[in-house]
Amino acid sequence: MTEPRDDRSTSTSTAVTTSVARRITPGREQDFVAWTDAGISVLRTFDGFLGGGWLRSSTDPYEYYVLYRFDSDAHLQEWLSSPFRRAWVARGVGVADDHVTHRLTGVEGWFEPQSTLTDAVRVVGAPPPRWKQAIVIWSAFFPLSLLLNTLVSEYLSLGLVLRTLLVTLVSTPLMVYVLLPFITARVKRWLTP
Structure with a gap:
C-alpha cells in the first residue's frame, strides 16, 4: 500500500476532516471493508477522534472514500505518526492503494459542493484560498x-x-x-x- 499524497497541509487548532480516496484491488472489497473497519476501531481509541467511516464512489466500483475527523490538527498528527497507524497501514498492503488525501478545516466545508454526498467528499482539487x-x-x-x-x-x-x-x-x-x-x-x- 502506498502512502497517500497530501494535497493540503493543516496547521490550525480547529477540527480537521480528512478524506482519503482509495483504489481497491479487484476481488478484495470485503478485505477492504474489514481492514477499514478495524482501522476506525483503532482510531476510536485516540484522543480527539470525532468519527469516521467509508463511502463507495457512485461511478467507480473500485474507488472508496474513507473519512475521519479529529478535533484538532495536533490530535490528527498523533494518529498519523503513531505506531498503531503504521501497523494498520502495513496490514492493508495489497488491499487498496491511497491516491490522494484531502483535509478540510474551519469553514471550508461551506465552499464544497452540497449536491450529493459523493460531491461533498470529493478529493480532487483543494478548497479555494x-x-x-x-x-x-x-x-x-x-x-x-x-x-x-x-x-x-x-x-x-x-x-x-x-x-x-x-x-x-x-x-x-x-x-x-x-x-x-x-x-x-x-x-x-x-x-x-
Missing part, C-alpha cells in the same frame, strides 16, 4: 449584519448583550443556510477557476 473564502463570507456577513443591527437598534431598545444575542441568533442560520450557499453558487468560477 482562505482569502477568497474570507471575501465571500464578508460579502454576506457585512450587509446582513448592517441590516439586522439597524432593525434591532431602530425598533428594539435592548442592551448590547441582548442585541448581539438576537442578531447572532438570526444571522447565523441565515448565513449558513441562505446567504453563503447563494453567494458561493454565484461566484463559483472565481472561487475555483
Whole structure:
C-alpha cells in the first residue's frame, strides 16, 4: 500500500476532516471493508477522534472514500505518526492503494459542493484560498449584519448583550443556510477557476 499524497497541509487548532480516496484491488472489497473497519476501531481509541467511516464512489466500483475527523490538527498528527497507524497501514498492503488525501478545516466545508454526498467528499482539487473564502463570507456577513443591527437598534431598545444575542441568533442560520450557499453558487468560477 502506498502512502497517500497530501494535497493540503493543516496547521490550525480547529477540527480537521480528512478524506482519503482509495483504489481497491479487484476481488478484495470485503478485505477492504474489514481492514477499514478495524482501522476506525483503532482510531476510536485516540484522543480527539470525532468519527469516521467509508463511502463507495457512485461511478467507480473500485474507488472508496474513507473519512475521519479529529478535533484538532495536533490530535490528527498523533494518529498519523503513531505506531498503531503504521501497523494498520502495513496490514492493508495489497488491499487498496491511497491516491490522494484531502483535509478540510474551519469553514471550508461551506465552499464544497452540497449536491450529493459523493460531491461533498470529493478529493480532487483543494478548497479555494482562505482569502477568497474570507471575501465571500464578508460579502454576506457585512450587509446582513448592517441590516439586522439597524432593525434591532431602530425598533428594539435592548442592551448590547441582548442585541448581539438576537442578531447572532438570526444571522447565523441565515448565513449558513441562505446567504453563503447563494453567494458561493454565484461566484463559483472565481472561487475555483
